[in-house]
Amino acid sequence: MDALTIHEAAETTGWSPRMLRYIERVGLVEPARSASGYRLYGPAELQRLRTLRELLAGHEIGLSDLAFASRLRRDPGLREATDAWLEAKAERPDDVPAADWMRWEQQKHQRLLDAAALTAAP
Amino acid sequence: MDALTIHEAAETTGWSPRMLRYIERVGLVEPARSASGYRLYGPAELQRLRTLRELLAGHEIGLSDLAFASRLRRDPGLREATDAWLEAKAERPDDVPAADWMRWEQQKHQRLLDAAALTAAP
DNA sequence: TAAACCTTGACACAGTTGTGTCAGGGTTCG
DNA sequence: CGAACCCTGACACAACTGTGTCAAGGTTTA
Numbered sequence: 681m682d683a684l685t686i687h688e689a690a691e692t693t694g695w696s697p698r699m700l701r702y703i704e705r706v707g708l709v710e711p712a713r714s715a716s717g718y719r720l721y722g723p724a725e726l727q728r729l730r731t732l733r734e735l736l737a738g739h740e741i742g743l744s745d746l747a748f749a750s751r752l753r754r755d756p757g758l759r760e761a762t763d764a765w766l767e768a769k770a771e772r773p774d775d776v777p778a779a780d781w782m783r784w785e786q787q788k789h790q791r792l793l794d795a796a797a798l799t800a801a802p
Numbered sequence: 803m804d805a806l807t808i809h810e811a812a813e814t815t816g817w818s819p820r821m822l823r824y825i826e827r828v829g830l831v832e833p834a835r836s837a838s839g840y841r842l843y844g845p846a847e848l849q850r851l852r853t854l855r856e857l858l859a860g861h862e863i864g865l866s867d868l869a870f871a872s873r874l875r876r877d878p879g880l881r882e883a884t885d886a887w888l889e890a891k892a893e894r895p896d897d898v899p900a901a902d903w904m905r906w907e908q909q910k911h912q913r914l915l916d917a918a919a920l921t922a923a924p
Numbered sequence: 925t926a927a928a929c930c931t932t933g934a935c936a937c938a939g940t941t942g943t944g945t946c947a948g949g950g951t952t953c954g
Numbered sequence: 955c956g957a958a959c960c961c962t963g964a965c966a967c968a969a970c971t972g973t974g975t976c977a978a979g980g981t982t983t984a
Contacts, residue, residue, distance in 0.1 A: 718981080761857055836951095937973085937974085938973090
């Protein structure tokens with residue numbers, strides 16, 4: 681079997697065992713468990729843990745930011761609400777005639793449907 | 803002129819003056835300034851502040867979460883990186899034949915282009 | 925069986941977020 | 955002019971994030 685225990689996974693990914701447990705707790709990488717409860721990290725989890733390091737270091741973001749981004753895609757209602765609020769920030773009604781506005785709305789709704797379909801696919 | 807000072811804005815929105823300054827600092831609602839530096843809250847800012855309250859209370863999120871969501875749309879590179887990482891989480895390569903995978907990629911890229919075009923519009 | 929793992933839970937600690945309050949100094953307006 | 959605003963900056967404090975370490979107890983394996 682090609683699954684590593686938490687200490688082995690820690691060594692090959694650069695995280696500490698403590699942080700692997702924390703990352704699991706915030707829901708970002710959740711390894712399988714053995715019959716007796718041991719965490720089992722497979723190749724997919726190891727790769728995710730490595731890219732996670734790069735992602736955090738390369739963009740100055742935190743685990744909580746990523747957890748929120750994850751929540752955004754699992755909760756379409758939340759996503760729609762935040763998107764709506766943030767879109768208002770960029771809006772400038774003055775130079776958006778009615779026709780353009782409607783096209784914009786249609787595109788927005790299409791994007792929301794796309795996102796919903798994708799997250800609902802499983 | 804229909805612009806309120808920070809205390810007046812605080813009263814009509816339910817935030818404290820202190821929090822209005824903090825919200826400006828994190829980049830979520832940035833009022834205009836008078837010649838002498840006073841913050842001037844117009845109808846648009848007041849409405850944004852009220853909906854901001856509802857958004858935060860209604861979804862158990864924080865200002866920092868919203869600030870990150872805002873950063874996501876202003877930085878397409880960051881958005882693409884986080885999206886890619888999170889997409890891998892939902893993936894299940896077993897039941898995704900090559901044709902579907904390519905269609906998925908095309909849709910993803912189209913969505914990214916849409917988003918980029920919209921944020922770049924100004 | 926004993927070493928070397930694993931589990932959860934807790935204490936600890938620095939840094940960030942969200943908030944209040946207060947000080948020192950400029951602005952507006954009756 | 956003086957009261958009542960506004961500004962920035964700082965101290966304070968609870969709650970959360972990100973980490974380390976240690977304790978009490980179960981599992982694996984030489």
